[in-house]
Amino acid sequence: xxxxxxxxxxxxxxxxxxxxxxxxxxxxxxxxxxxxxxxxxxxxxxxxxxxxxxxxxxxxxxxxxxxxxxxxxxxxxxxxxxxxxxxxxxxxxxxxxxxxxxxxxxxxxxxxxxxxxxxxxxxxxxxxxxxxxxxxxxxxxxxxxxxxxxxxxxxxxxxxxxxxxxxxxxxxxxxxxxxxxxxxxxxxxxxxxxxxxxxxxxxxxxxxxxxxxxxxxxxxxxxxxxxxxxxxxxxxxxxxxxxxxxxxxxxxxxxxxxxxxxxxxxxxxxxxxxxxxxxxxxxxxxxxxxxxxxxxxxxxxxxxxxxxxxxxxx
Amino acid sequence: xxxxxxxxxxxxxxxxxxxxxxxxxxxxxxxxxxxxxxxxxxxxxxxxxxxxxxxxxxxxxxxxxxxxxxxxxxxxxxxxxxxxxxxxxxxxxxxxxxxxxxxxxxxxxxxxxxxxxxxxxxxxxxxxxxxxxxxxxxxxxxxxxxxxxxxxxxxxxxxxxxxxxxxxxxxxxxxxxxxxxxxxxxxxxxxxxxxxxxxxxxxxxxxxxxxxxxxxxxxxxxxxxxxxxxxxxxxxxxxxxxxxxxxxxxxxxxxxxxxxxxxxxxxxxxxxxxxxxxx
Numbered sequence: 001x002x003x004x005x006x007x008x009x010x011x012x013x014x015x016x017x018x019x020x021x022x023x024x025x026x027x028x029x030x031x032x033x034x035x036x037x038x039x040x041x042x043x044x045x046x047x048x049x050x051x052x053x054x055x056x057x058x059x060x061x062x063x064x065x066x067x068x069x070x071x072x073x074x075x076x077x078x079x080x081x082x083x084x085x086x087x088x089x090x091x092x093x094x095x096x097x098x099x100x101x102x103x104x105x106x107x108x109x110x111x112x113x114x115x116x117x118x119x120x121x122x123x124x125x126x127x128x129x130x131x132x133x134x135x136x137x138x139x140x141x142x143x144x145x146x147x148x149x150x151x152x153x154x155x156x157x158x159x160x161x162x163x164x165x166x167x168x169x170x171x172x173x174x175x176x177x178x179x180x181x182x183x184x185x186x187x188x189x190x191x192x193x194x195x196x197x198x199x200x201x202x203x204x205x206x207x208x209x210x211x212x213x214x215x216x217x218x219x220x221x222x223x224x225x226x227x228x229x230x231x232x233x234x235x236x237x238x239x240x241x242x243x244x245x246x247x248x249x250x251x252x253x254x255x256x257x258x259x260x261x262x263x264x265x266x267x268x269x270x271x272x273x274x275x276x277x278x279x280x281x282x283x284x285x286x287x288x289x290x291x292x293x294x295x296x297x298x299x300x301x302x303x304x305x306x307x308x309x310x311x312x313x314x
Numbered sequence: 315x316x317x318x319x320x321x322x323x324x325x326x327x328x329x330x331x332x333x334x335x336x337x338x339x340x341x342x343x344x345x346x347x348x349x350x351x352x353x354x355x356x357x358x359x360x361x362x363x364x365x366x367x368x369x370x371x372x373x374x375x376x377x378x379x380x381x382x383x384x385x386x387x388x389x390x391x392x393x394x395x396x397x398x399x400x401x402x403x404x405x406x407x408x409x410x411x412x413x414x415x416x417x418x419x420x421x422x423x424x425x426x427x428x429x430x431x432x433x434x435x436x437x438x439x440x441x442x443x444x445x446x447x448x449x450x451x452x453x454x455x456x457x458x459x460x461x462x463x464x465x466x467x468x469x470x471x472x473x474x475x476x477x478x479x480x481x482x483x484x485x486x487x488x489x490x491x492x493x494x495x496x497x498x499x500x501x502x503x504x505x506x507x508x509x510x511x512x513x514x515x516x517x518x519x520x521x522x523x524x525x526x527x528x529x530x531x532x533x534x535x536x537x538x539x540x541x542x543x544x545x546x547x548x549x550x551x552x553x554x555x556x557x558x559x560x561x562x563x564x565x566x567x568x569x570x571x572x573x574x575x576x577x578x579x580x581x582x583x584x585x586x587x588x589x590x591x592x593x
Contacts, residue, residue, distance in 0.1 A: 027449075027450075027453070048453065049453065051449060051484070053476075053480060054476075054479070054480075056473075056476035056479075056480070058442070058472070058473045058476065059442045059473055059476035059477055059480055061442075062439045062440075062442030062443045062445075062446065062473065062477070063442050063443070063445050063446040063449070063477075063480065064446060065432065065439075065442075065443045065446055066432070066442070066443040066444060066445055066446020066447040066448070066449070066450065067446040067447070067449060067450050068446070069424070069431065069432060069443070069446070069447060070446065070447050070450030070451070070454075071377075071450065072450055072453075089436055090439060090442075090473075092436075093433065093434075093435065093436045093439060094432070094433065094439055094443060097423075097433050098423070098424050098425055098432070098433040099425065
């Protein structure tokens, strides 16, 4: 596959600036990482509507709550490890519980952070966010989708968590691929097995589908960009029509996208299933590709999981 | 001047007595709650809702209203009682505190109770939330003011000081923090659990204008709040020296009544002392 590799963060910055031009109620907060998260783009365009809170994520989230309670649409950004775990209580008490109009767009999620190591590689943010009532959880697949997600959620009034990465990712959607929150995208049709991916693992799933096709296996590939609310209809339909499901995510397999899908299928339509993701361990420093190999996030891992599922189907 | 009028002050004081009686009654009827920290904050709440704040109980969402955030959310009974006396809720509804289906949650919930500006309860959040409101007011060029009531136990919380820095950094002269300095927290005296002094110096060092008053003296509360209004370019902290459990002799300075409802006899005595017939 020859995809263009692009930065999700860059598109986040672009979308924010556009929103800032379109609407005066948009305000943006960051915690001393604005040049990395790209909220700096908004800060230079609209300095009076940008508030750097310093290295104080808890303070940032509660400040966001006060702004949202006063009618602002607030985007708050930092690295995912600090924007979820570090300020979990603030998100729970002051964002999710009062259902305030705050969008936490967190970058540098997962092990593809690379060299910074386990301290910065959050692999549990989806778990933390999806268990909160009132919170929606989105993992844009690429730069185009990041742009569309940001423009879309700005029109909702509720809390949303958006997870993006540090590294450039393969661009698997077009600029005009429709995006609907809570409606999974079928990237490729097939009837033998379903591969469900989110984030960077959707492109790996597409590669795996190509590989499986060489062996006469027709895989359906779903981009599950919205982890919550979960598109149960598309997931159950795929399980029913293909009889087996593999999920792939750059997140701990404990409580991320794969477990959301598993819970849905156990209750609705039981099929053989396998979750590809980071096992129950912390990451470490390394290059992106090395880390993805070591922690089981390759195309080959997905292919292997698909064969296992196919075996159990029979 | 109205604020120096003795009759006016004694009117506020008699509202405060009613609010205290409501708060104790609510906690008694609920069988749980925090009488100590509710009673220490009553005079500040009454001065706010009955004199100092620009607000309209008939229009809790009025955009121009002053905002009050009870950061020490466990003082909810006193807040609800003040809101009821001010007309946000029927006084009869107060007895539903902490009961299933009630609008009056154990800790304030902005989605359930008219007049509650921010959901609180987990300590140390309110000042930062107030800062957000103050920033919004500045952005919108609105003149409304933000008042945040913090407990002294909340001075243990790191986020309080993060918020102190932010307010000062962004020159938020439209926010005023009342510090209910009742000197007791759940486990004991604040200075024994986690030394806070010199508190005034700390707030000054963070760039705040600091005033120290007797937090049970209406005149001083009013004067200090008016002084805060006149301070430009920085926020104001009003350290209100208070007595935990103020108004009920056996609750005053009592650790026991930090988070415990009175029993039948204690309740009757409390009502006698507050000059109100038990409900």
